[in-house]
Amino acid sequence: MDLLMEQRRSQRKQDQVIAQLSQALLTLQQEVSKNQFQNGSVNNRLLECENKTDKLKRELETVKGTFEIMKNEYMMVVQNLTNVDTKANQIDKEIVMLKNLKSVTELRNISDIFNKTDRNELEIQMTNHRMNKVINDANARKQDVIALYNKADLTENNLDKHLKELANRVILVAGATRGTYADQQTILFHDIIISNGVRDVDSFKSTGAFTCERGGMYQIAAYIASNANHCSFTVRKNKAYIGDAFASLGDFFETMTFISVVELKVNDTIEIYSGRTGQLVYGNRESGISIVQIR
The missing domain is CATH 1.10.287 (Helix Hairpins)
Structure with missing residues (x-):
């Protein structure tokens, strides 16, 4: 009976995470639709x-x-x-x-x-x-x-x-590199899905640090899947804390999400840090990051 109750709680938490991801995706789709509308207006x-x-x-x-x-x-x-x-x-x-x-x-x-x-x-x-x-x-x-x-x-x-x-606005979408990360270790993202307006993609893949090449306002969205108990991750700009996400369920993976808008100057950096030692991060696009210049 305890196992059944635990499974139900897990299912409810997973439904909440899926709803959050759906809302984030809807926000991103609205932004893309807005850009398409602006392009159509400019063409007219x-x-x-x-x-x-x-x-x-x-x-x-x-x-x-x-x-x-x-x-x-x-x-x-x-x-x-x-x-x-x-x-x-x-x-x-x-x-x-x-x-x-x-x-x-x-x-x-x-x-x-x-x-x-x-x-x-x-x-x-x-x-x-x-x-x-x-x-x-x-x-x-x-x-x-x-x-x-x-x-x-x-x-x-x-x-x-x-x-x-x-046409030159920065858009970077990448999947995470699967692995077990130590506390405060930078999470890597080697699976580049979209890269527009980013010249040094190889540096991002090898270090996990996004370096701003064109100043402006950026939307940062990250989702990390892990099965570690009390798992978490932290988002930092120039090594300084700007936000984090948590999950508490162990022995069954959960997805943590983070969405925010930040102003970046040239050479500013954005990194995702693991929140605890021995934290497994799922790859194969089960975890990922998107960085989109919105202005």
Whole structure:
């Protein structure tokens, strides 16, 4: 009967541990989903910038077409000026010829010629005014297009930088090395499952110490399975205590879990220490650690 009661207590404790692990896994899945959502949002912003860039290119082509029309109008104005100069020279010649005329009718013809000249000069002035207005409008449109293009280019560069930062975030997941550890001995993790943004993986495998290569906020999660009576493990940053986990059942293995968020600077270390001498740590991914940069 005592054995049956003991087995039931063991089963309840194992169910509690499984529930804790499920909650930790759910938290990690939510974080991954959040990162995926952020990546999707960034991709949408990048697509929007590409669409704006295409729109700016089309507006630039429109400005070029307007400039060609203005150029043609300017050539027409130059031609009109040439014609006016020709007419003015002709009028000067006619005035010289008419100096000796005494007929009133011929003098009226001269007055008509002067009136026509005045009208031509007025038309030339109006044409020049319209041409200057078109040129000013085109220059203003050109500056607007250039400003929008530069702004779109800057936004695209910022998005590229953000995407690179997301892709380079540190993610390390590893299974523990099975063995019997002494009190305060560093637990090793040789089974590397995921390694992103970590250059010195071999050092971590051989020493069990994670060395931060990129400063930021990190989520530390560890689970250790052992059958030692009153088993425990301690998590330390730069050899200083930041948390631990315990289990008390002997002769049947239990899983201890630890989850926390810490700020790490470059060259800071994270290690997992055994909590007692002769403590067996199960391997084959029955024990493990995950270190994820969240910011």
